[in-house]
Amino acid sequence: MGEIIVKFIVTLALAAGIFLLLPASPIQSLIANVNIPYTAELNWFLPISSIKTATLAWLACITAYYAISWVMRNLEMIGN
């Protein structure tokens, strides 16, 4: 039992270490200072706000689907 806990902690530590090594998002820094004019007029034609909300929700669902699929594949509950 102790060995299991130690292995679990080591694995978590490795995961945390890998996480810290991951690079930061390059896109966030690139778009931080972007200023687009006439956005109000653009939004008058297109529902950007609603599209953004729907896109975020859709991406979250797709990500969750892929994550769960990957987990189940690793647990050999489903095939390739």
Add this chain to the structure above:
Amino acid sequence: MVNIKRITIVLLSLFLAFSPIIENAQFSYATEEASWEDVVNHSQVCAALKAYAMAEYKLSHTFSFGSADPITSAIVNFSYNQWYNIAKENGIDLTALQNSLKYRVANNGALQFFYSGSFIQDYNTLIQKYLEKQGLTGNNYPLDKLVYSGEIFTDLSGYVCYVYIQNNYNSQLTGAGSQQGQNADITNILSFKGTTYKYTDDDLKVLIQENGSNVGSYKQYSIPLNVSSNLTNVSFKYRSVTNNNVLTEWVRFDDQWTNNLGNIYKTDSEGYYTSDLAIIKYTNSNNYSSYWLGNVGAYYVNGLPPQLSYYYYNRQSQINYPNTNEAIVNASKYGANAARTAVGKNAAISVGVQGGENAQDAIENYLKDNEPEEPTIDPDVPADGEPDLDNPDDPENPNVNIGFPIGGIFANGQFSFQMPDLSNLPNNAQGLPSNFSLSALKTKFPFCLVYDIPAILSLLEDTPQAPRIQGQIDLGVFNYNIDINLNYFDNVMAMVRNIIFLLYCFALIFITKELLF
């Protein structure tokens, strides 16, 4: 044999997959952990609250309260800036205290901001130390009975209301209530030398009735000489204000109050007075405008025509009557039988209202001539700088940026603030800490990709505004001005946008089908 690797992978995957759901759960319950972006998206009330809260954290940094001067009985101001260092010397971190924003749902469904009374008790302690230092002690100034408490909330229409109960220097409780609507929850809790008082609506009504000329008053808003105003209902609504600003339409007097013009209070020596709260704009020599809560009302002197007087409390603990350069907002509500007074504590000058002249016409003409200019917004005004909290010696520019909305109360209505753009609010999706947390995953590649796409779309997001084409055609002999404004099609475009959104949803469905199957 248990596969540790698989268990770890499963747990991490579950966290990643369900973190949006977890965060949505926090958002749904509007707990203190919810970010302000989540709060503002929760409802229109929350949006109004967020804007208010952003203004309020600036209010709290111009916070000051009043207590009675033992000699003149006038309300004396202690400004936040003045008290900051004193509090710091006594180990009280005012910033930390003011960060304890709490909000809850009132009985009428409105969300309330509530500030803990402990802050007031600490301030009370500081008052005592300060006055002891000034040699102002004794029976005329029972500091142990000087307690303030306040609650600010907004109702469903977005109006900000303020509740205040004050214990005046004569150890008499003066009840003050402010509510917008019939069922607002104005329960306040006072701590008084360790004893807790809980005031219900009925208590406040009793207090209002029992205190004679101090009926239902915000004592600190009253004129000196022990005359106070009947402010049983107070509400005002914010509009946006920028630096070097001009006020847009701003103040609204509660209708019930205006019907109370018949409540006239007699002063000791100056006749009758009725008053109401007003937001008065004051512009200093640096062209910085601040907005003060003062009184506007009809002022009657025996033998003279009725006059309009207004005043506010400044930071130097003096009661100043604004000069002719300052604007009265919505004072036309008191146009009847009112005239403007000159500078001076006992001002009693009538302007344009002579014997036999129609007072109402004269006042209305006077106020119309002195109507505030249309607001202008200077787009080149630089953003507010960071305050120097250790040297708060510039009370005229109390621009404070804490970085996160905090709560606070104002005891005497002294404040200045700037209503910020919603887009400038702290965004927890940017600049997140590097520690290992669910929120930090949003900034790490490749987990950030899910959030980068909406972030890019955010650059294009804005309040819809119809295009307007303006120009001039010069044909030599004459010029032709072109002004094409498409706002005529606002309703149609709203429907078109909704249809486009529905088509986008259909497109997502078909894309999902191609992606997953």
